[in-house]
Amino acid sequence: MPYPASRNSSPLLTATWRRADPLPADVPAGAAVQHTADWAMLHHALRTVDSDALHAPVRSELRAVLRELAPVLRQKGGGHHEEAAELITAYPAAPDSVRLDLPPRVPPGAPN
Incomplete structure (x- = not known):
């Protein structure tokens, strides 16, 4: 099975760090929520890449995706992306x- 031309087209990255569409202005605290989602995904991905739960090919692919993401974020600039x-x-x-950071805790009774 061939790999996509760019690993950065991953759905997780498209919804977080590589989101192309601007947040609608009428979304309350939209930027804060987006930044929280960005960081939660990144911290979880980094924690997961060291996990024994992944098979070696999956772990390798995740590492490659993250390696490709770093220079893209540096090009975007700004504190959020640089950090x-x-x-x-x-x-x-x-x-x-x-x-x-630890993954966010899902409150008891929250819908799945």
Whole structure:
């Protein structure tokens, strides 16, 4: 099965860091919610890439996706993107030196 031309076309990245469509102005706190989703996905991806739960080919693909994302974020510029690129670069080199947030806790009774 051939790989896509760009791994960065992943649905997770399209909905978060590589979102192309602007947030509608009438969405309350839209930018804050988008930034939260961006960071939650990135922290979870970095935590997952070191997990024994992934098969080696999947882990390898996830690492490649993250490696390709870092320079794209640096080109976008801005604190949000620059910091994420730095985290992506620093984590594989020294995972213990990077603080990753825990995944958000789903409240009891929340719909699935």
